Structure formats: C-alpha cells, structure tokens
Amino acid sequence: MASFDPTQIRALVFDVFGTVVDWRSGVARDVAALAASKGVRVDAPAFADAWREGYRPAMDRARRGEIAWTNIDGLHRSILDELLPRFGLGPVSNEEADVLNRSWHRLDPWPDVLSGLHALRTRFVISTLSNGNVALLVNMAKRAGLPWDCVLSAEMFQKYKPDPEVYSTAAQLLGFAPQQVLMVAAHPSDLAAAQGSGLRTAYVPRPLEYGAGEPSADRVGERVFDIVASDFVELAKQLNT
C-alpha cells in the first residue's frame, strides 16, 4: 500500500447504518411504540438486532442473483413480515408495517456527526455510499439535517457493498481517482473492500452500534487503515479541516 498523503483526498464517502446513524436505538424506539399501541410486550432492542441480522443473508441472496434485485426497503419489509409473528407483535395492518418499515428512514446520527460533517464539507465533497436505498437516505438526511453534497446508493448500481463495482463507480461518478476518495466506515469488512478498489480508508469504530457490551463480529484483525478516528470531529481534525 502506497503511503498515505491526506492532501490527496478530495472526497469522503460514508457508510451510513452504524457509521453515521444509530440504527439500533432508532428502530427499537419505533418497535416499542408500535408494541405499546398494541398493548403487547416486545424486547425492542432484540427485535432491532434480529431485523439487522436478517439483512445480510437477504442482501447476499440478491447479490448472488438468487432473488431479483430488491432495494433495502423491500428486503427490510420481507424480513419484518417474518419477525412480526415471531416476536408476537400483532395483528399489524399492512399500513402499520409500512410505517414501521420506514423506521430505517428515521434514524438519529451519533452525537459527533453533524458537527464533523459540517467541518469536513468545507474542504471535501461528502457523500453517502450506502446499501440503503435512495429514498431512505434522502428522507434520513432531510430529517436529521445531514449535509451531504451527494447521495450515492448501491441502489443506483443495482449492486450491494462489498461488491467492488460499488466503490469504484462511486469514485468515478464523483470525478476522482480511487486514491482521492476516502471511505469512512465503522466496519472493517466494508473498508477492506474499499481498499480492494483502490480507495483510501478511515476507520471510525462505533462501539455502541450493537448496544453496550455487545462487540461487533466485524473485527479489524490484521487489517491496516489509513486513518483511525474516534469520531467524525476527530476525523476532521486529522484531515486538517
């Protein structure tokens, strides 16, 4: 790997679920609210975890072509339809399920995100690079005030991360060489795939992604990233913004 020169960076692309927003708390909040309205008791954080856990195998089926390409709203909905009876949350109308499915559009950023992004935006192009679908990312940004210059989504490429085309096409669309683009993520596997396409990498661990005391299975291991930062404000400082 060539030595890292931060002055070559022109754009930052961000993983979103877990890296920018706290999906677990946000989804659990809306699950708990629906359960309360039904007068049933549900372990809402466990529901959120199960929902998130179902996402990877569903996406992999789409990636391997075993099911037609489906966006995340669609994958989330099919997982939700299995989880509702399993968790005893019902009966739920189709419209109520749709509203709950869109809890993924209503997630809050981690506390450092807005000030970090505003600082980074003064010097770099900042964009999502997420498996979330466009409408989800746009609605999330509008609600939370995320100041993206551009919303790039796997949906535009009909490919999901970690497929290499997602990373290389993102750099190309932004008009930069891969080594001018810094992928920011809390997930080492995402960063490793970005490295494979020639992007630079910033690892921002989010130890609370799976709740207190629940470490992620996605470990750094032997991997080396260009930047490690504790949060987005720290990342902006390391990039001299």
Added chain:
Amino acid sequence: MASFDPTQIRALVFDVFGTVVDWRSGVARDVAALAASKGVRVDAPAFADAWREGYRPAMDRARRGEIAWTNIDGLHRSILDELLPRFGLGPVSNEEADVLNRSWHRLDPWPDVLSGLHALRTRFVISTLSNGNVALLVNMAKRAGLPWDCVLSAEMFQKYKPDPEVYSTAAQLLGFAPQQVLMVAAHPSDLAAAQGSGLRTAYVPRPLEYGAGEPSADRVGERVFDIVASDFVELAKQLNT
C-alpha cells in the same frame, strides 16, 4: 390529463442547464478570460452558444448508441476540441482545455434560484434531474450553494433525457409515484417527455437563456403544463410554501 392537485406533490426534480443556472454567461466569462490570457479576441457568447449547440447532436449519438455512452464532461470536451481552432483560440494546452471544460461546473444560478429552492426545500424533496454528470452537478451545487436533497443525473442511468427511463427511474428512486413528482424546466420538450412518464410539470421560462432577444427554438406550442411560474420564488408561492 387528470386535474392537478398540488397537495399530491412530494418531490420536485429540476432541469439544471438554463433552468437553474445561466450557462451562457458563465461559459462566456471563462472563454473570455482564457482568450484574454492568450491575447486573442474571441466572440465569447457566440463560443458559448456553439458549445451548447454541439451538445444535443453529440448526446443524440450517445443516445442512439452510435458512440459509447459518454458523460457530459466527455461530450463537452470533444466539442471543445473542435471549437478551439474554429474560433482561433489557441494554442491551448490539454490542462487549459480541461480547466475551460469545467466552466460548466462553475455556472451561476439565476437570481431567484437560491431563495426559491430554500423555500421549496422546507416542504418537498428537491433534486436535480439533469443530463449533467454527477461530478459536474455536485461541484456546481457546492460552489453556488444549491441546497439539493439529492443529485440525480442521467449518468446514473446511462440514459439521457428525454429518454423516458430517466424520468420514471428518478421518481422510483425518490420513492414516489410519478404523479407525486413535479418536473421543473425552462424547456417545453423536457416537460413533455416528463409528462409522457406520468410526472407533473412546472414550466419556468428563462427568456435570457440565449441572451437578450434570442428566443429559444423550444416552444410551448399546444402543450399544457400543470404550473407556469415566472421564477422559483413564484413557483414556491404557487405550491403554498
């Protein structure tokens, strides 16, 4: 055509060249600056007009598959390489030509645009829907402060307007039915194509697009659009924002 109910609109998608930004003045400004640096005299507005005129046939060759799909930066560059000798502007280095080619990234909005977009953004999702490539649209927005929620470009679809897929895919990506999306353009032909895909339409004439006293060849004719507004501030008022 079903009667128009503005309360059904959820998103506005905007043509950019001519509708949002004044390409003629911006391109002519940079052509004149380069000519001055070379000590040559060039009719800069005529250069800008010729550049813009070359864009449609070049794009149509790409649309018909006669040349490989090429983004607007690429099409602009090949037209520029023909225009430089024709207008006696030279010798020009490859780097100088690249910088001039990016004059299309440095265009200024019409005077009403920023306040109109900020008003519209409070109630609607606002996005580009332009044949301009993503990098061009992102750079333009960052320089001019255009507050897009999303940057949608023909480049993402590898299709150019007025191909119907561009309009229908844009609505789909934003998560809305075509009739919930309002296409805003200064060009009746663009709006007619959007109507063909089921979008709603707002015509915002820009009488100075081709300079004073140079009417566009693209006429309204018998066409009827849902909204006609004199500028984006007026458009926001008509949509009750």
